[in-house]
Amino acid sequence: MATVQFEHVSKRFGDVVAIDDLTLQVLDGELLVLLGPSGCGKSTVLRMVAGLDEPDEGSVMIGEDTVNDVEPRDRDVAMVFQSYALYPHLTVARNLEFPLRQRGVERAEREKTVANVAELLQLTQLLERKPAQLSGGQRQRVALGRAIVRQPSVFLMDEPLSNLDAALRAETRGEIVALQKRLGTTTMYVTHDQVEAMTMGDRIAVVSAGVLQQVTTPKDLYALPANVFVAGFLGNPPMNLMPATVTTGTAGSTVLRLAGGEVPLPPAYNRSRLPTAVTAGVRPEALALDPQGSLSAVMTIAEVLGAEVHVIARLPDGTRLIVRQDARHALPNRDEPIRIALIEPGSVLLFDSDSGERLQAA
Amino acid sequence: MTVEAIVGPSARRRVRRKRRRREALIGYAFILPALFVFCLFTFYPFLHNFKLALYQTSPYPNEPSKFVGLHQVGQVLSSTQFLQSLTSTILFTLMVVPIGLMLGLLLAVVAHRKLKGIGIYRTIFSSTVVTSVAIAAVIFGTFMDPVVGLLPWLGINPTPPLLENPTWALPAVAIVTIWQGLGLSFIIMSAGLQSVPDDVLEAAEVDGASPSSRFWHIIVPLLSPILFFALVIATISAFQSFGQIDLLTGSNSAYLHTDVLTYFIYQNIQGQAPNPGVASVLSIALFLMTLTLTLIQLRYVERRVQYAR
Numbered sequence: 001m002a003t004v005q006f007e008h009v010s011k012r013f014g015d016v017v018a019i020d021d022l023t024l025q026v027l028d029g030e031l032l033v034l035l036g037p038s039g040c041g042k043s044t045v046l047r048m049v050a051g052l053d054e055p056d057e058g059s060v061m062i063g064e065d066t067v068n069d070v071e072p073r074d075r076d077v078a079m080v081f082q083s084y085a086l087y088p089h090l091t092v093a094r095n096l097e098f099p100l101r102q103r104g105v106e107r108a109e110r111e112k113t114v115a116n117v118a119e120l121l122q123l124t125q126l127l128e129r130k131p132a133q134l135s136g137g138q139r140q141r142v143a144l145g146r147a148i149v150r151q152p153s154v155f156l157m158d159e160p161l162s163n164l165d166a167a168l169r170a171e172t173r174g175e176i177v178a179l180q181k182r183l184g185t186t187t188m189y190v191t192h193d194q195v196e197a198m199t200m201g202d203r204i205a206v207v208s209a210g211v212l213q214q215v216t217t218p219k220d221l222y223a224l225p226a227n228v229f230v231a232g233f234l235g236n237p238p239m240n241l242m243p244a245t246v247t248t249g250t251a252g253s254t255v256l257r258l259a260g261g262e263v264p265l266p267p268a269y270n271r272s273r274l275p276t277a278v279t280a281g282v283r284p285e286a287l288a289l290d291p292q293g294s295l296s297a298v299m300t301i302a303e304v305l306g307a308e309v310h311v312i313a314r315l316p317d318g319t320r321l322i323v324r325q326d327a328r329h330a331l332p333n334r335d336e337p338i339r340i341a342l343i344e345p346g347s348v349l350l351f352d353s354d355s356g357e358r359l360q361a362a
Numbered sequence: 363m364t365v366e367a368i369v370g371p372s373a374r375r376r377v378r379r380k381r382r383r384r385e386a387l388i389g390y391a392f393i394l395p396a397l398f399v400f401c402l403f404t405f406y407p408f409l410h411n412f413k414l415a416l417y418q419t420s421p422y423p424n425e426p427s428k429f430v431g432l433h434q435v436g437q438v439l440s441s442t443q444f445l446q447s448l449t450s451t452i453l454f455t456l457m458v459v460p461i462g463l464m465l466g467l468l469l470a471v472v473a474h475r476k477l478k479g480i481g482i483y484r485t486i487f488s489s490t491v492v493t494s495v496a497i498a499a500v501i502f503g504t505f506m507d508p509v510v511g512l513l514p515w516l517g518i519n520p521t522p523p524l525l526e527n528p529t530w531a532l533p534a535v536a537i538v539t540i541w542q543g544l545g546l547s548f549i550i551m552s553a554g555l556q557s558v559p560d561d562v563l564e565a566a567e568v569d570g571a572s573p574s575s576r577f578w579h580i581i582v583p584l585l586s587p588i589l590f591f592a593l594v595i596a597t598i599s600a601f602q603s604f605g606q607i608d609l610l611t612g613s614n615s616a617y618l619h620t621d622v623l624t625y626f627i628y629q630n631i632q633g634q635a636p637n638p639g640v641a642s643v644l645s646i647a648l649f650l651m652t653l654t655l656t657l658i659q660l661r662y663v664e665r666r667v668q669y670a671r
Contacts, residue, residue: 050568073570085565089583089668098579102570146569 002063002076002153002186003028004049009058011044011210018044020210022058026154031180031187032215033201035194037233041210042190046156049188050079062154073102078147079156082163084139086131092142093118093127099150117145120179137168144176148183155180155187161196173200194234198222206230224349228356231281231349237310237322240287243353244280246271256280256348259317260295263342268361269350278359279351284310284324286344289332293341297321299332313338414642427639438643443616447626447644450532450619455600457536458543463592465540466547467585471577473548474555484552491545495605498542503610506534531611531618538606543599547592554588555581583668590667594659601652604628623648 004026011019018041026032034042047053048060051072059066067075078099087095093114100110118124121141131139140160147155160176161169177200180187191197197204198218205215206229214226225231231239242258246265249255254271255262258280265271289311297313300320304327311323311331323340325331332338342348350359417427418434438444469487473480490498505512508523520527524534558581566576582589604624607615615621621629623644630641 050564052564052567072564072567073572075568077568079565079568081561081565083559083561085559085561087562087566087580089586098566098571099569102566102572102575146565150570 005061007059009055011055017210029184030202033197033204034190035197035204036207040207042207046158046190051075076152077154078152080143080147080160082159084143088131091128096145096149117149121145136164155185157189228351237284239281239283240321242280242319244278246274259315260297264345266346266348277353279353281349284322286347287323288341288343290341293339295340299336299338302331411642417639419637419639435643438640447621447623451622454622458539458600459596462540462543462547467551469548470551470555487548488545499606499609502538528618531620550592554585558584586667
């Protein structure tokens with residue numbers, strides 16, 4: 001086991017900046033999820049730890065050692081690739097023992113270790129099959145087995161579940177977390193799927209356009225996103241982001257004036273420390289359709305998801321607003337004027353209109 | 363009401379059969395010209411060869427050939443000349459095929475790396491594919507020339523000179539053949555390497571495999587279908603080599619042990635004493651040998667080929 005540390009790491013591919021000045025520490029034994037949209041550079045981060053890509057600037061450390069110039073085979077890391085990258089000409093048993101063979105482990109010990117890993121991952125019946133004869137889920141387990149077989153210091157997982165169907169993905173998610181907790185190995189897990197990130201990560205590092213946006217626990221990431229990117233990226237549906245003005249309301253108190261009306265300024269904020277123009281962020285579950293609501297909007301569409309429904313409305317300035325509503329409530333018709341109430345005034349977050357950074361509460 | 367109900371199943375079958383017959387006729391019409399050319403220039407001469415092998419050509423130009431049956435076949439196949447030619451052919455193939463394939467693979471692996479300016483090397487490595495046998499023979503003939511050549515300048519100057527030396531003439535011709543075939547071998551291997559997934563090689567790298575281990579345990583097994591294909595092609599090609607031998611050692615080939623089967627056949631057609639009957643026997647022998655070798659390769663070597671999927 002070991003920590004992994006990035007110190008001002010940058011990586012470019014030609015003119016494209018894949019990673020820009022990344023400083024990040026993965027704690028010993030934790031499962032850190034790198035979350036971001038496709039092409040944001042998160043896989044590059046993983047490949048730099050594996051030694052498959054070299055940083056142009058900064059240093060990558062595993063434990064106490066800077067590994068910038070260390071060959072992948074000498075880094076004591078194991079990687080699970082998105083495509084699994086199994087050796088197609090070798091049986092499952094030979095795939096699993098490949099890392100051990102390369103390290104000159106004795107045959108008897110190899111066989112014992114492979115048998116143990118196969119049992120752990122329910123692969124015992126498949127040991128003599130070749131990858132082409134396995135299902136997606138089985139291949140994924142073999143790839144996982146090949147990574148854990150030699151007990152590396154760090155596991156690197158590059159979207160290992162993206163090729164599985166939804167049901168199997170949910171099941172395997174739990175299995176990977178359980179396995180990681182049992183082994184206690186420091187793990188970096190790359191995904192673009194926020195459900196995976198939220199359910200698996202001890203901490204989540206959100207990356208966008210090669211820049212680290214925020215690193216924190218899933219709960220904090222959802223409750224207190226560092227900027228509008230994180231706020232808009234995390235959550236399904238994502239946080240509603242609306243231009244707002246901090247002003248004095250009709251009742252004399254400080255309010256946030258939005259396109260469709262006014263809502264009270266969250267008590268945590270001090271007006272004197274806020275700019276006048278801000279971006280207000282409200283989670284869809286903090287809103288409700290209410291004839292007495294302070295915001296007026298026009299109903300656009302409703303997405304019924306069984307127990308809940310996502311009501312998509314339009315404010316007078318055209319801003320989209322999503323309300324998460326219990327499916328038992330009656331729904332307005334399309335293009336019908338509606339009113340929306342803020343049911344959790346304290347949950348409104350304010351962001352700087354220019355930089356997009358979350359404004360600190362007083 | 364369905365179409366079947368209107369016209370009935372048998373009527374529909376008849377229509378379908380008629381359409382299929384018409385399509386087949388159009389298909390045959392398209393291949394007919396190619397089939398005609400193939401029959402005239404390949405199939406007929408091939409069969410006629412079997413007939414010629416049974417006739418002995420008279421030493422006197424105006425006398426007709428004499429039917430001798432299989433007697434001539436036995437006579438040719440047990441002759442010292444044939445055995446020497448066979449030995450030269452086998453030695454030549456053993457020199458050309460393994461070295462050519464290994465060099466092609468080695469260059470392909472080198473050129474597969476993502477390095478600056480690697481495209482120039484790729485172009486150079488594959489350039490011999492567009493070089494004709496005649497040009498290759500002229501280039502190497504000049505290199506090996508005992509007076510103006512490069513090799514004597516480098517201090518390699520055996521007596522008699524390389525291309526007049528019974529010990530070195532066959533290896534010298536083999537070198538020219540390897541060089542000339544290197545472009546094709548490189549292209550085939552490069553194409554094969556493209557099909558080896560990068561992430562599999564990267565996985566092996568992370569799993570602790572050294573470059574040589576990656577080569578022997580990942581690249582070679584995954585390339586084995588291509589290697590097998592190249593082996594069959596290279597063997598057939600080596601068995602049929604002629605131009606470079608004729609141009610570099612010519613009429614001295616028997617003395618220089620470069621009289622491979624194709625050259626021996628040529629001598630029996632175009633030589634001082636043409637003997638089409640003997641040439642036919644030799645052609646059939648070469649054909650059967652190539653066929654047998656290919657079948658052996660298909661049967662035994664293919665078993666070791668790792669077809670990934």
